Amino acid sequence: MAIALNQLGALDAARRLNRRELTAVQMVRACLARIEQREPQVQAWATLDPAHALAQAEALDNGPVRGVLHGLPLGIKDIFDTHDLPTRYGSSVYSQHQPVADAAAVALCREAGGLVLGKTVTTELAAYQPGPTRNPRNVAYTPGGSSSGSAAAVADEMCPLALGTQTAGSIIRPAAYCGVVGFKPTAGRIARGGLKSTAESLDTIGGFARSIDDIGLLASVLMRDARLRQLDYDGTPRIGMLRTFQWRLAQTESRDAFEQAALLLARAGADVQEAALPAEDCALVQLHADVMAYEAASALTYERTQARKQLSTRLVAMLDAGAEIDTAAHQERLARAARARERALRWFDQFDVLLMPSTTGEAPFFEQGTGDPLFCRVWTLFGFPAVHLPFTTGPQGLPVGLQAVGAPGQDQRLLAVGRWMHRVLQEG
Numbered sequence: 001m002a003i004a005l006n007q008l009g010a011l012d013a014a015r016r017l018n019r020r021e022l023t024a025v026q027m028v029r030a031c032l033a034r035i036e037q038r039e040p041q042v043q044a045w046a047t048l049d050p051a052h053a054l055a056q057a058e059a060l061d062n063g064p065v066r067g068v069l070h071g072l073p074l075g076i077k078d079i080f081d082t083h084d085l086p087t088r089y090g091s092s093v094y095s096q097h098q099p100v101a102d103a104a105a106v107a108l109c110r111e112a113g114g115l116v117l118g119k120t121v122t123t124e125l126a127a128y129q130p131g132p133t134r135n136p137r138n139v140a141y142t143p144g145g146s147s148s149g150s151a152a153a154v155a156d157e158m159c160p161l162a163l164g165t166q167t168a169g170s171i172i173r174p175a176a177y178c179g180v181v182g183f184k185p186t187a188g189r190i191a192r193g194g195l196k197s198t199a200e201s202l203d204t205i206g207g208f209a210r211s212i213d214d215i216g217l218l219a220s221v222l223m224r225d226a227r228l229r230q231l232d233y234d235g236t237p238r239i240g241m242l243r244t245f246q247w248r249l250a251q252t253e254s255r256d257a258f259e260q261a262a263l264l265l266a267r268a269g270a271d272v273q274e275a276a277l278p279a280e281d282c283a284l285v286q287l288h289a290d291v292m293a294y295e296a297a298s299a300l301t302y303e304r305t306q307a308r309k310q311l312s313t314r315l316v317a318m319l320d321a322g323a324e325i326d327t328a329a330h331q332e333r334l335a336r337a338a339r340a341r342e343r344a345l346r347w348f349d350q351f352d353v354l355l356m357p358s359t360t361g362e363a364p365f366f367e368q369g370t371g372d373p374l375f376c377r378v379w380t381l382f383g384f385p386a387v388h389l390p391f392t393t394g395p396q397g398l399p400v401g402l403q404a405v406g407a408p409g410q411d412q413r414l415l416a417v418g419r420w421m422h423r424v425l426q427e428g
Contacts, residue, residue, distance in 0.1 A: 005030035010072060010160035010214035017071035017113075024057035024071030024115060031073045031117060035158050041139050042156050043132040044149040046078040047085050048118035056115050068229070069221055070113030075153045075162030077146075078119040079126050080106050081194040089196045090122040090131055090146075093307045103194025105163060105205050105222055112221045117159050120149030123370060125300060126165060126198050129312035130370050135177060137398055141363040144174030145370030147208070151178040154208040161218045162208045166380055167198045167292060169359075169373025171206045172403050175388040177363035177371060179399025181422075182208050183215045183415070186408045187383030190222045199295035201334070202288075202380050212419035215387070219411065233416040239265055240275030240351035242405075245282045246374050251361030253394030258357060260392065261402055261425055265355075268424040275347060275354055281340045281378075287333055288377035294330045297322030341382045348407035353417050358403040362394035375403070385411045387418045391425035401425075 005013070005027055016022035032050050039045060053073070060071050081087050081099035088094045101107075106116065121131040123146040133148040135141040136156035143152040147164030151174035154162050164171045166184045175182025183206045190205040197203055205222065209215040213231060220228040241262050243250075250258075266272040297304060297319045303311060304319040311319075347354060357375045364371055379386050385408065390401035404421060406414030 006034045006157050008160065009211055010209055011211070011217050013160055014068060014070070014072055014217060018065055018068070024060040025054060027071055028053050028057040028073055028115065028117065031159050034156070038136070038156055038158065042134055042136045042152050044075070044120055044153040044156065044158060046088060046090070046119045046121045046131070046149060049085065052084065053115065053117050060113060060115060065113065067112030067221070068217060069109055072114055072161060073117035073159045074109055074114045075118065075120040075150050075159045076106055076116055077150050077162070077164050078122045079165060079196040080163060082106055082116060082119065085116065085119050087119065090124045090126065091303070091310065093303055093310045099194070101194060104191035105195070108221055108224070114221070120153055120162055122146050123148060124312055124315060125303065126167060126170065126196065127296070127318065128314050128370065134366060135363050135398070137179060138396070140365060141398060142177060142366050142368070142370050144177040144363065146170040147174050148370065150208050151175055151180060151182065154178070154210060155180045160209065160214065163205065164207055165195065166204045166206060166376070167202045168288065168380055169376030171208070172358050172376045172386055172388045173371055173373055175208055176358035176390065176399065176401055179390045179401070180208050180210055181212055181215050181390065182206065182388040183219060184380070184386045185219060185223060185411050186385045189411065197299040199292045199299060201295060202292055204380065204383070212387070212415055212422050216415050219415070223411065225412070227412045228415060231412070231416045231419045233420045237270045237417045237420060238350065238352045239270050239272045239421070240347055240354045241272060242275040242277070242354045242356040244356055244375060245277060246285065249360050249374060250357050253361045253400045254357040254359065257392050257400050257402055261355060264424055264428065265421060275351065278343050281343065284337070284340055284378045284381060285374060287337060288381040290325065291330065291333055291337065291381065293318050293322030294325040295322070297325070337381050344382055344384070345407065352406070353414060354405045355402050355421070356405070358388045358401060362396050362398040362400060379405050384408055385414050387414060389418060389422045389425060391422065
């Protein structure tokens, strides 16, 4: 049976579009048909203008091939500015907000021929308060946050690629809950101009796809690095299995995935060993939370002081707590984080990647919130690249996987080893 166009992987679709075997209009129509079918249940989109999307597609079809993303429909998390669509940041404070320019990441995608299909739902100001988006695997459950709509749209085959951001666990966690690949690059590798800031030292741009090759395609554009499209790997990967200090909070399905992965990867020829934890780093999760609160209180000063009645109670509480943190204490926390990061770098003398849970377990029920970023906070604090690898399910039939973390600046190696591992894990 022929595969529907909206089900094509990004790399496959991009090659067909570049060879003119497929038109951008055909791709957009297929994605819009899927959205029309599923959006009432999933609610992944904050703004969708089908006529505008088709007009962009027609312009691309009538012009030269513009780049490696030519004609590919993209979901854009609604904290990236777009000159042609509203950007509301998941908040009523910005209900009438229309930027005059694209965020740098969006502009890079358009330069490469990418087509902005629409804006995807974010949690309130990319923090905690959920939007309406449901998990496409089972709408009774959360898709995670804050990149809720982007993960759900890719998982539900509404678009092949989507942009997201991570300040705590906002790419890896929704990727895990929705069962797609999520990639958070090394901090600072993607320009953040035109992005609504939450925490200056933590905010990181990344994205979602349905395979490692597909996410490499998107990352190569965002990071302006063609090497990220070259992910063949024929070495012997050195994999450090890291239980972390939060292992006691991992649910059975995450523990089982961890043990299963260690066996499968070793059987496939990888050098798999347990990674030891430095005892002095047991408080890093709280350290990240404190850094985030302080920086969010600064970045969102206008909202905290001028529009607080339009904010959720939980966000106000975090911002007020962050505003009470002394600057000297914040600087000391950053110094502690830097020392811990230097210790963590030693792991990569022994390992190519670290492998650990992405989440405590399967997605919680929708009413319980967007889940805990517990297993992601440290790597965001350190700015290390991370990629989620979905490969199994839990007791409710929802996706479960693991995240691989690499050395800073070694994004291509992380994706190459990740691609090798993902194939092994999926084949079981």
